Amino acid sequence: MSERRQASLLALPAMAVFVLFSVVPLLSVARYATWRWSGTSEPVGVGAANLMRLLRDDALWQSLGTTVTFALIAMPTFLALSLVIALAIEGLRVERFVKALLFAPGLVTVGGSAIAWYLLYNPDFGVLVELTGWRLPWTTQPAAALAYVIAFTLWQQTGYGVLMVSAALKGVPREVKEAARIDGAHEREVRRFIVVPLLRPTLAFLTIVGTVLALQSYTAVYLLTRGGPFGSTRVLGYYVYETAFENFELGYGAALTLFALLVTLVVAVLQARVLVERSKRGARA
Amino acid sequence: MIVMRLITVVACVFAALPLAWLVYAAFIPAEALIAANIATFGVTLANFAALGDTGLWRAMGVSVLASGLAVTGQLAFGLGAAYAIRNGARLLGLVLLLMAIPSELLLVPLYRQLQTLSLIDTLGALIVPFLASPLVVFLLLQALRRVPWELIEAARLDGAGEGVIVARVVAPVLRPELVAAAVLAFAAHWNLVLYPRVMTTESLWTVQVFLTDLLRTRPFEWGLLGAAALVASAPILVLYVVFEKRIIATFEAGFRS
Numbered sequence: 001m002s003e004r005r006q007a008s009l010l011a012l013p014a015m016a017v018f019v020l021f022s023v024v025p026l027l028s029v030a031r032y033a034t035w036r037w038s039g040t041s042e043p044v045g046v047g048a049a050n051l052m053r054l055l056r057d058d059a060l061w062q063s064l065g066t067t068v069t070f071a072l073i074a075m076p077t078f079l080a081l082s083l084v085i086a087l088a089i090e091g092l093r094v095e096r097f098v099k100a101l102l103f104a105p106g107l108v109t110v111g112g113s114a115i116a117w118y119l120l121y122n123p124d125f126g127v128l129v130e131l132t133g134w135r136l137p138w139t140t141q142p143a144a145a146l147a148y149v150i151a152f153t154l155w156q157q158t159g160y161g162v163l164m165v166s167a168a169l170k171g172v173p174r175e176v177k178e179a180a181r182i183d184g185a186h187e188r189e190v191r192r193f194i195v196v197p198l199l200r201p202t203l204a205f206l207t208i209v210g211t212v213l214a215l216q217s218y219t220a221v222y223l224l225t226r227g228g229p230f231g232s233t234r235v236l237g238y239y240v241y242e243t244a245f246e247n248f249e250l251g252y253g254a255a256l257t258l259f260a261l262l263v264t265l266v267v268a269v270l271q272a273r274v275l276v277e278r279s280k281r282g283a284r285a
Numbered sequence: 286m287i288v289m290r291l292i293t294v295v296a297c298v299f300a301a302l303p304l305a306w307l308v309y310a311a312f313i314p315a316e317a318l319i320a321a322n323i324a325t326f327g328v329t330l331a332n333f334a335a336l337g338d339t340g341l342w343r344a345m346g347v348s349v350l351a352s353g354l355a356v357t358g359q360l361a362f363g364l365g366a367a368y369a370i371r372n373g374a375r376l377l378g379l380v381l382l383l384m385a386i387p388s389e390l391l392l393v394p395l396y397r398q399l400q401t402l403s404l405i406d407t408l409g410a411l412i413v414p415f416l417a418s419p420l421v422v423f424l425l426l427q428a429l430r431r432v433p434w435e436l437i438e439a440a441r442l443d444g445a446g447e448g449v450i451v452a453r454v455v456a457p458v459l460r461p462e463l464v465a466a467a468v469l470a471f472a473a474h475w476n477l478v479l480y481p482r483v484m485t486t487e488s489l490w491t492v493q494v495f496l497t498d499l500l501r502t503r504p505f506e507w508g509l510l511g512a513a514a515l516v517a518s519a520p521i522l523v524l525y526v527v528f529e530k531r532i533i534a535t536f537e538a539g540f541r542s
Contacts (some may be wrong), residue, residue, distance in 0.1 A: 006447040007372035010365030017362065017417035025394030032364045032394055039396065084330050085296055088289035098293065102300050105521050110476045111496030112514030116303035116502060118309055119507055127306055155300060216387045223497065237390060244393045245483050254395040260390055268385050
């Protein structure tokens with residue numbers, strides 16, 4: 001047996017896991033989407049009923065809107081904060097400390113983070129309202145609830161973004177900056193025209209990270225708001241979970257999964273295209 | 286620059302507040318909270334002692350066992366897969382595709398699959414589907430591309446089989462990357478929330494399911510909640526502090542390529 005074939009055998013265990021728990025489920029979703037099934041009941045075939053229901057499900061379209069809004073607010077904020085903070089602390093004595101502090105929330109386990117926020121910001125008996133009387137409206141006002149989940153996500157992830165940008169900043173050659181300064185460029189101009197353009201690949205990478213975060217925000221939603229109030233924070237992933245495992249409609253949940261997968265696919269393709277475009281333009285410049 | 290520094294300061298305060306309060310709540314006496322006198326000084330471990338009756342330690346046991354075994358599998362199987370791909374097996378496309386799909390998006394079809402395999406509500410449900418991770422395969426593959434191939438050729442000339450080469454030659458060389466991948470994979474598995482909530486019942490609750498339930502059943506006991514959150518975070522915290530330099534270096538190296 002050739003070495004290459006022998007080496008291929010080493011991929012078998014991992015591939016077996018991938019096939020059993022990713023590929024087969026992926027390929028079966030479409031079939032499950034034709035079932036009426038509570039999870040414990042015997043599945044009953046209902047044809048295209050679940051798919052038809054997708055089209056006239058207002059909650060689904062609201063949920064898609066929520067997901068897009070979430071992404072459109074969370075991602076640019078994530079990028080801007082990572083960039084601004086990394087630039088602001090570069091070379092300062094507090095740089096290490098700030099980075100460690102901002103990264104620390106990511107080290108608290110997610111359930112623990114939810115507890116920390118609950119203790120602090122709960123409008124009925126959180127510390128904030130006890131000490132300042134300031135009652136955050138995130139349990140009653142839809143917009144505030146979405147902002148709350150976004151703030152939580154940023155709280156968890158910004159440190160990671162700052163680390164990434166900061167690492168990239170270290171890679172900007174000092175001579176380039178020096179040359180611009182000798183040519184009479186202002187510090188602000190050096191940042192604007194030299195440093196930030198050189199960070200483009202990093203920012204592109206963080207855009208992808210940010211999108212994935214938006215698509216995965218269902219965990220934060222589950223922990224903080226359970227989709228409420230009035231479904232205002234019910235992002236797509238959470239709607240799938242709620243339909244299948246709170247309302248026990250797994251057949252329709254499968255149809256929703258199909259839809260969510262489609263959205264994920266579209267986003268991935270768009271992103272790949274943007275990245276390819278960018279790298280082409282970068283190569284030409 | 287002033288505005289940027291101001292934003293940084295606000296971000297730092299915002300980042301620190303929940304953490305500071307968590308630690309504070311965990312160590313203050315319950316009486317201080319009941320009297321709504323949170324400026325009381327004094328430190329107590331009573332909150333941690335009270336965790337004994339809550340079932341946290343059982344949940345910690347389940348989580349440590351499940352995450353530990355899952356990560357062990359991810360490293361062993363991931364190394365094999367990465368090595369096979371490095372040797373020409375055409376599986377990179379599949380790995381990248383699976384990386385793009387958040388695992389908890391597949392809850393519904395996974396539920397059916399686990400039912401078919403009789404894994405629902407077993408310890409296996411928390412471990413078997415996680416024995417391989419596309420992200421770990423990808424990270425190890427990136428690392429493998431930096432390993433000088435003469436090393437492996439030399440081992441082949443000495444008559445070593447491919448399995449032996451992976452275990453005896455590749456694994457030691459990739460030790461730093463394996464460590465970093467292990468910490469990341471452990472944290473990812475430890476932090477699963479919806480999956481264990483759906484696939485298991487109370488006797489197999491992981492720490493995350495336990496924490497969300499504790500928040501629901503005892504919402505007024507700040508000290509207890511704080512202590513539970515700290516204990517549940519301890520494993521990730523310890524791993525990270527011990528291996529911090531490795532993780533950051535691996536991150537940056539993987540990122541440059």
